[in-house]
Amino acid sequence: MLEQMGRAAKQASWQISVLSSAEKNRALLAIADRLDAQSETILRANALDMADARQNGLSEALLDRLLLTPARLSAIAQDVRQVALLTDPVGQVIDGRLLDNGLKLERRRVPLGVVGVIYEARPNVTVDVASLCLKTGNAVILRGGKETHRTNSATVGVIQDALAACNLPKEAVQAIDNPDRALVAELLRLDQYVDMLIPRGGAALHKLCREQSTIPVITGGIGVCHIYADETIDFAQALKVIENAKIQRPSACNSLETLLVHQGIAPEFLAALSRHMHSVGVRLHADERAMPYLADGPATCVAVEEANYHDEWLSLDLNVRVVTGFDQAVEHIRIYGTQHSDAILTQSLSTAERFVREVDSSAVYVNASTRFTDGGQFGLGAEVAVSTQKLHARGPMGLEALTTYKWIGYGDNLVRG
């Protein structure tokens, strides 16, 4: 079954890969309009998914992620109109020159072809990913979570109707709506048709894809993020950044999990930290060198376990470790980090630059919150995923990450000497 879907996606990709930006934008606006016009169909499907989810005892947090309201759906349609406004990277000439051998060579940005996306409960991802893929001339095969399969089917149906109304192949956006898990394994081996696979979900999904996929995979999304506060910091300023990184949205992958503090400022700074974290409701997990300064402070404080350094809290919990200095801080980040987002707080320019060079993360910050790692914040206009691997794309992936390039050589019946 997927074989056929893959072949159809590849065929469709050839058609949409050569569309002009204007043609693609017209289709995006048609999709947005139809999402508005057909909102009742989608909301009805969502109501059925929600009823099942409640019956299956999903948590309130998950139910909220699953829920579509008229306002949410309208915002989703509005996002599609925003994508239409973005600059189309396809066709851009990256570089080029006339070579000594006479060949006029250029590298031109082109669509990837067919993108596969595996994701979990959030129904907005369906429209997001479909619109970003269409904008970049790619076909897409979507595999959403089984909790939202009715919502996703209805949404993809609306998108396909809009494509057909624009005389575009509806196979450019397809969803695997059979919840059978075996189909994921099948999708992972569809390398003949699918050019890139993006898993958007937890660590287990990423591991599955890395181990079983024969298609190139972009993994990421797991963020054990650090801030290192060196001995030159201004306490009040530092606490402001730490608070933002920890509490602005604790469930986000770019939130702070471990604070590393230079031993020279530990006594005074940790006392201030305990007061501040108490005031914003953060629980501390202290290493043995931090504990003496935190045990009697107002913030809740327990002993950190080594395993805590490896995992995302995704909650109002924060590991605190006192380090002997810069080298131990960098060593800690190398051992426990996930190469997502890490920051230094310092007033020393040379220490800042050393941190930038030595910490090998997708995003490295100097005197700024780790929370900035986000396509919207970075001005990319959209975000397909956040990559923590090094090939192809790193950090927030915008439209450019959905393209590749081809080399084009023009000659006058030119032969190699």
Added chain:
Amino acid sequence: MLEQMGRAAKQASWQISVLSSAEKNRALLAIADRLDAQSETILRANALDMADARQNGLSEALLDRLLLTPARLSAIAQDVRQVALLTDPVGQVIDGRLLDNGLKLERRRVPLGVVGVIYEARPNVTVDVASLCLKTGNAVILRGGKETHRTNSATVGVIQDALAACNLPKEAVQAIDNPDRALVAELLRLDQYVDMLIPRGGAALHKLCREQSTIPVITGGIGVCHIYADETIDFAQALKVIENAKIQRPSACNSLETLLVHQGIAPEFLAALSRHMHSVGVRLHADERAMPYLADGPATCVAVEEANYHDEWLSLDLNVRVVTGFDQAVEHIRIYGTQHSDAILTQSLSTAERFVREVDSSAVYVNASTRFTDGGQFGLGAEVAVSTQKLHARGPMGLEALTTYKWIGYGDNLVRG
């Protein structure tokens, strides 16, 4: 055992990732000098490998690939000096700007970390790959063919001595010199330490890596390349390009395997083709529509089988198929091509541009030989491999393909609003 090697490589990569270009170039020149000075050690090891290879009945062609001579080794050392002269991509700022949220953001090019390379008999690859990785601040784990394991060990020993003499970690260049095949499987799963894997070998090796590796893989090197001759060509010019693409080096992956000819010129052009191919010793494999015009020509001609369209001849054999026109030519390339290098011969600008847009290959040529697909020809200065996949790097991979980037955000104790 590989676990330890991987960990040491990662450690070494941190050290060499922050070296200046001048420091890396000094190490490269030290390697070149030591390859010259210690040439006897390497040649002695190569003589032992050659003796074994002869005893094992390797073909003359393979023996020649395996053989090092004083002149060849000296040329290899000279290549290292050339790498030292190339521009170092590491540290380059790709783009950057001051965002509205106050963040000063830049994308800086950085080394990948640890690169794994699996290759076959050619001992020059050892030095090539080691020098390109060192130039870009990457550590490398090399796995050469078992036929050259003594040569490779001796070569890597010399490289490591040179690194140590420059006070650099010798674990930056390591070779797996145990010929046990199980170690390849182990290498493929070393994702904790190895950031990118490059297999340089046949289709079976690429398939093995795609299926079993948990490390991102760059596959490529298989080239079923096409030329489409449309109805507007100048016969003499076209034959010149076809000859070059087929015979200049038939064993290369960018050589021509299948010629597609527009039906409108088939009678006259195929007669001329037969005469020309006969004069340069090329055997033709004709489809049923081409056969009537080729059967009685001077060039040897047999009926093509469908399987021939799928495989590389790598010899003086050429498939010839008559197509109804542009669309059938593109369809043929989509079905049978390997997205390596494909060319059109035409005098029509609009047909040329359609071909460039619709043929989805790493390199697409207009009125030029497919033989140009090569890092040296493209002016990249060096070539690590030729990628036919779409992620990360496509076509000839130069130094840039051995790098990734990191996002760097500078703030003045900046928080996300």
